[in-house]
Amino acid sequence: MNINWYIVLSALLFTIGATGILVRRSPMVILLCLELMLNAGNLALVAFSREVGNQQGQVFALVVMVIAACEVVVGLGLIVAIFRRKLPLDVDDLRRLHG
């Protein structure tokens, strides 16, 4: 089976995610883009798993899903804490630490 298209798609997803992190300013969208990058990794893992013919990649992808969920939980928690402090929800304005 030819897996090239899966790899191309995953590379596209990864690039979209990375670009999103660089250009978007809302922490929520940045979290979404991080998810996109992790899922690009998952897609590549599953595709490669099919190509090399063992299950290690599929197991890895399952584990990554759990970890991605953990990261989102922590990220949303932080965003809620920032929102409650009435700080700007904009990564360009969060620049108290700078220099």
Add this chain to the structure above:
Amino acid sequence: MSGAGFAAPHVDYAATAPIIALTVGLVVILMSGVFETTKRWAPGLAVMTLAATAGLLLWHWNDQIDLIAGALRVDNLAISISLIAIVSAFSTILLSIRERAAEEAGQGEYYALLIGSVLGMVLLSEAENLVTFFVAIETLSIPLYILCATNLRREGSLESGLKYLIVGSLGSATLLYGMAFIYGGTGSTDFAGIAHGIQANGMLHDPLILIGIALAAVGLAFKTSIAPFHQWTPDVYQGAPTPITNFMAVATKAAAFAVFVRFFVVALGPETGDWQLGLAILAAISIVVGNVGAIGQDSLKRLLGYSGVAQAGYMLGGIVVASEKGLSSLVFYLAAYLFMNLAAFAVIVARERETPYGDDIRGVRGLMAERPSLAWPLTISMLALAGLPATAGFIGKLYLIEALVEGSYTWLAVFIAVGTMISLAYYLRVVAAMWMGGEETAAGTSAAPGATPVISGASPEADPVDPEAGRRWYLLAPAVIAAGITVFLGVIPQPLVDFATHAGSSLF
């Protein structure tokens, strides 16, 4: 689906005991936070967990065991790095006594997260498979994202938590994508299997493996704060509660370097010559960027953040040469770095609570006259970080340079020497502020007279001032003992050299 082809791997419970102890401790500490009466036991329980783990790790000293179908490996490298992380966590517990962040977050949660991060570090130093590698690096990082933000009332703390989360996850995602390609190129997630696959295909001829290694190296560079992937370091170090900065600076670096060296030496061992130069260039950039960035920083935590970038560059030199001596010098430097940093951070915590200046350099001005018992540890720490003789920092640098010259990377050794010279500019500035008092006022950086002394991460309106903080045993003891050990190892380095040599021999 049927159980026919699947046999559960054999689990050596004796060798996994340290990990089990940490996990049990984590759950117990978290539960202790639930009840009002048991809440205050949390720090004590955390210390007990760490002590038990350290004991169980030492029990396996000189063993070489592959665990759970080769997912983890217990050897002297893993044990020594785990011990460094445990000592660092122990000192963090001491520095966290009466820390605002610990009370804000809840004692149980704060210490449980700390133990969770240590668990990730122990796993990471033992990881011998891409899956455990990734799980461990996230187990280490996710609690740290939260710990950075625990001082909820301080804007800087929340900001540093969010920044660390975004940059850390970006690093993890890059690492994961790299791992996927390495798996695709070699057909294995096991370090030994990857080495086998690389040997069969040749690294330079397989674009999949090449892309994978480059992305994985970038991800690891994010985690170890190696330039040009270091931008988060000063911000996060400054914004996080100082005890947590102390923990992050040393323990995270130690664990990430452990897996860095294991991955590059074991999995990519067959093609050593091809990756050495790339890492050497990263190390050189790190040394320059870190040392130049630290000049002119007024926040001590920021200064130590940039200094950490430079130190990461020095330590990467130990990996570049891929020799037993290089690895020993890396472990030696990490252990020395633990004590040098601890002495500095204990003093910064004390001054943050004593003065309204937070971690600004003005907080330590005239410290020698006011509190010699704090000024001496900070002086020793600064001189050791700069690598002056009769301190552990000097022996560590000497050892690294020796390893580099033997591995015919003399030009990188020259970078270390030049970096050390530049670093004197900012380390001595701190020493001068302490010993000479008001000298810096004239230079008056950003302090207009009468301006509110809120410059750096710590804001005085939120932090209660404890004028006696510098005399409290839990701050004074770590500072004095760490400074004492730094000098002791500078004069009699043999015990630590033996320790590091044992660790170094486990991979070669």
